[in-house]
Amino acid sequence: MTEAKDRLRLWLRLLKTVRGIENDLREKLRREHKTTLPRFDVMAALSRHPHGLKMSQLSGVLRVSNGNVTGIADRLSDEGLVERLAVPGDRRAIVLRLTEAGVAEFETQAQAHENWINEMLSSVSPEEARAMAARLQAFANASETTTKDKTHAQ
Structure with missing residues (x-):
């Protein structure tokens, strides 16, 4: 098997795994919290910015x-769960x-969510999780650098 095929197989396994976990999370959020993953994502983003975000920043x-x-x-x-605040000096x-109530929810x-992920990935040791996360971050950084290089070359 060629190196390219090995990497393609890896990509497909990563994708299948992530989609499976995501589908489980969607179902658990719907069933146990009567919410959706996109709503959870919006609230997660806002939770990291206690002073709030403009809509464009949130997007x-x-x-x-x-x-x-x-x-x-x-x-x-x-x-x-969320409040809308006017921005002084910018009517739009x-x-x-x-x-x-949103913070509490x-x-x-x-x-x-943390408990579900911990349970789903319980077969991965903390050391393995850190190593995998570091490797995936390296992939993301390399991809980001390649994308920026291509953009600047144009």
Whole structure:
């Protein structure tokens, strides 16, 4: 088998594994917390920015379009989990921030999420997890560098 085929097989196994874990998480969030993974992702991003994020910043953090975030933000706001704040000096900009209820709800979901991941990956030792994470980060960094190089060359 060629090196390229080995790497392709690795990619396919990584993809299958990630999709399987993601599907399990989606189902657990839906069943146990009556929420979705995109909603969880929005709340996670906002939890890391206690002063809030502009919609464009949130879209950038999540790497999705503003349109994708707007509907989720609307529903979270309607449920009292997120508040919208005007940006002084910019009438068009809105900052989203978790409310106290949103922080409490996210903490509950985040703990469950951590427990699920810990259970799903329990066959991986902490040392293996750190080594795998470091290797995947190296791949991500190399990919990012290659992408930047190609962009600058154009």
